[in-house]
Each structure stands twice: as C-alpha cells, then as structure tokens.
Amino acid sequence: MYLTPQHILIAGATGLTGEYLLDRLLSEPTVARVLAPTRRPLAAHPHLENPVG
Known part of the structure; x- marks a missing residue:
C-alpha cells in the first residue's frame, strides 16, 4: 500500500x-488523480x- 497520494x-x-481499471482506481482512497486522455x-469524477481530443 502506498502512503502518499x-x-x-x-x-x-x-x-x-481500461474501464474496469479506471473504476477500480477511482475507488481507491490512495489515488489522488487519474489522468485518462480519451x-x-x-463520466465526471472529482x-x-x-482531456478529450
């Protein structure tokens, strides 16, 4: 387990x-930010x- 975000x-x-991985990462408390260019x-998430393009 990581101690820093x-x-x-x-x-x-x-x-x-990728969709499965994204859902899992966004539910992890140690993940501060996920960058997913598409x-x-x-769907929005804090x-x-x-970035879309």
Missing part, C-alpha cells in the same frame, strides 16, 4: 480493461482529469 495515467480508459468524454 498517487497520480496515475491510463491509456485506453474507454476499452473493456476521444470521447468520460479525481478524474479527462
């Missing part, structure tokens, strides 16, 4: 495995940064 980048967050917007 984690900042994580996910490539492929809209795929089958082609289409994802710890999610989702």
Whole structure:
C-alpha cells in the first residue's frame, strides 16, 4: 500500500480493461488523480482529469 497520494495515467480508459481499471482506481482512497486522455468524454469524477481530443 502506498502512503502518499498517487497520480496515475491510463491509456485506453474507454476499452473493456481500461474501464474496469479506471473504476477500480477511482475507488481507491490512495489515488489522488487519474489522468485518462480519451476521444470521447468520460463520466465526471472529482479525481478524474479527462482531456478529450
């Protein structure tokens, strides 16, 4: 377990495995921010940064 807040980048967050991983990471209390660049917007979450393009 990490003691400091984690900042994580996910490539492929809209795929089958990526969606599962994103949900798991956003439910972890030690994850401070998830950066998930995608082609289409994802559901908003306070710890999610989702640049679309």
